Amino acid sequence: xxxxxxxxxxxxxxxxxxxxxxxxxxxxxxxxxxxxxxxxxxxxxxxxxxxxxxxxxxxxxxxxxxxxxxxxxxxxxxxxxxxxxxxxxxxxxxxxxxxxxxxxxxxxxxxxxxxxxxxxxxxxxxxxxxxxxxxxxxxxxxxxxxxxxxxxxxxxxxxxxxxxxxxxxxxxxxxxxxxxxxxxxxxxxxxxxxxxxxxxxxxxxxxxxxxxxxxxxxxxxxxxxxxxxxxxxxxxxxxxxxxxxxxxxxxxxxxxxxxxxxxxxxxxxxxxxxxxxx
Numbered sequence: 431x432x433x434x435x436x437x438x439x440x441x442x443x444x445x446x447x448x449x450x451x452x453x454x455x456x457x458x459x460x461x462x463x464x465x466x467x468x469x470x471x472x473x474x475x476x477x478x479x480x481x482x483x484x485x486x487x488x489x490x491x492x493x494x495x496x497x498x499x500x501x502x503x504x505x506x507x508x509x510x511x512x513x514x515x516x517x518x519x520x521x522x523x524x525x526x527x528x529x530x531x532x533x534x535x536x537x538x539x540x541x542x543x544x545x546x547x548x549x550x551x552x553x554x555x556x557x558x559x560x561x562x563x564x565x566x567x568x569x570x571x572x573x574x575x576x577x578x579x580x581x582x583x584x585x586x587x588x589x590x591x592x593x594x595x596x597x598x599x600x601x602x603x604x605x606x607x608x609x610x611x612x613x614x615x616x617x618x619x620x621x622x623x624x625x626x627x628x629x630x631x632x633x634x635x636x637x638x639x640x641x642x643x644x645x646x647x648x649x650x651x652x653x654x655x656x657x658x659x660x661x662x663x664x665x666x667x668x669x670x671x672x673x674x675x676x677x678x679x680x681x682x683x684x685x686x687x688x689x690x691x692x693x694x695x696x697x698x699x700x701x702x703x704x705x706x707x708x
Contacts, residue, residue, distance in 0.1 A: 433471045440464030441524055444517035455502040458513040462498050465516070466491045483656050497692040508684045511591055519587025526579050536577050537561050543615055544572070544622070553623060565626035568643055578614035581660070582607055589671045589678065598675050605670045613663040617655045624650035 443461030447454050469488035476484050501509040526533045541561050548555055556564045561572045589602040624630060630637075630649035637648035672679045 433468060436464050436467045436471055437527070440468060441520050444513070444520045447513055448517050448521075455505060455510075458502050458510070459499045461513065461516065461520075462495055462502075466495050483652065493693065493696055494689065497689060497696075500692075501688070506688070508681070508688050511681060512685060515587040515591035517587070518590050519583040519585075522586055523579060523583035526574060526577075533574050536579060537572055537574060540577050540615070540618065541572050544618055547615070547619055551619075555622075555626075563622055563626075565622070568626040568628075570622045570625060570647075572618065576614070576618055578610045581610050581614075581663075585610070585664075585667055585671065589675060592675065592677055592681055594675045594677070601674045602671050605674060606667055609667050609670070610663060613659060617659050620659070621647070621651045621655055624654075 440461050440463075443457045443459075443464060446457040447461060451457070466488065469484060469491060473485060473488070498509055498512070502513070526536055538560065541557075544563070545557070554565065558564050558569065559571070563570050563572070585606050586603065589606070590599055594602075625643070625647040628643055628646045630646045631643065632645060632649065634645050637645040639648075668682075672682075
């Protein structure tokens with residue numbers, strides 16, 4: 431319940447930011463603050479799954495949030511563009527997250543594709559619920575987070591947040607959606623088989639959460655998929671959309687430069703400001 435309320439607050443903040451209203455920067459600040467709050471609200475789930483990535487992201491997000499709010503107050507164009515990207519991404523993601531039939535349809539489509547691939551591979555399984563695969567004594571449930579919709583929404587939000595032509599927007603869509611869908615299916619196939627076949631029963635002292643065989647899920651999902659497959663996909667898709675919309679490269683550079691400078695200031699390091707010449 432708490433997570434849903436925080437998510438609704440974040441969505442409302444970003445949505446109002448997109449509207450022609452006064453005090454846009456304050457609504458943006460609400461959106462970003464609640465978005466980071468969602469990460470912390472999910473901590474019980476992260477700890478249950480022994481997932482180290484999202485808690486790490488949550489704590490790293492705190493100084494980034496402080497910088498973002500500071501720059502929003504200064505009405506910094508780069509941070510305003512970032513906020514527009516987050517708002518667009520949220521608008522894409524929200525229908526699947528909050529309209530249950532739509533989210534279930536997306537999950538069901540992924541389940542059907544997985545069933546087809548498992549049939550080709552000759553992998554035996556039982557579908558003990560409409561979205562729950564079981565092999566031997568191990569089971570994996572396909573949820574909305576397994577569909578790739580968050581990554582699609584995020585990348586489309588970034589790509590569509592800067593001025594571009596309708597043709598460029600369409601090409602970005604055609605580059606992003608199939609790439610992430612294919613990567614995500616590969617990831618799901620890999621995690622289900624690796625976990626249920628117990629490919630990685632290693633280092634239980636850091637990988638176990640107390641469940642039998644959980645180590646293989648930890649390594650296949652939390653480490654190999656999150657760090658490996660997802661990162662590789664982001665790099666490939668990122669290069670593709672920069673090729674389509676060259677101005678995105680300058681935007682990425684501006685974002686990195688801004689936060690690098692501000693993080694150095696937070697660390698107490700001297701930062702040489704650029705000198706503007708007339």
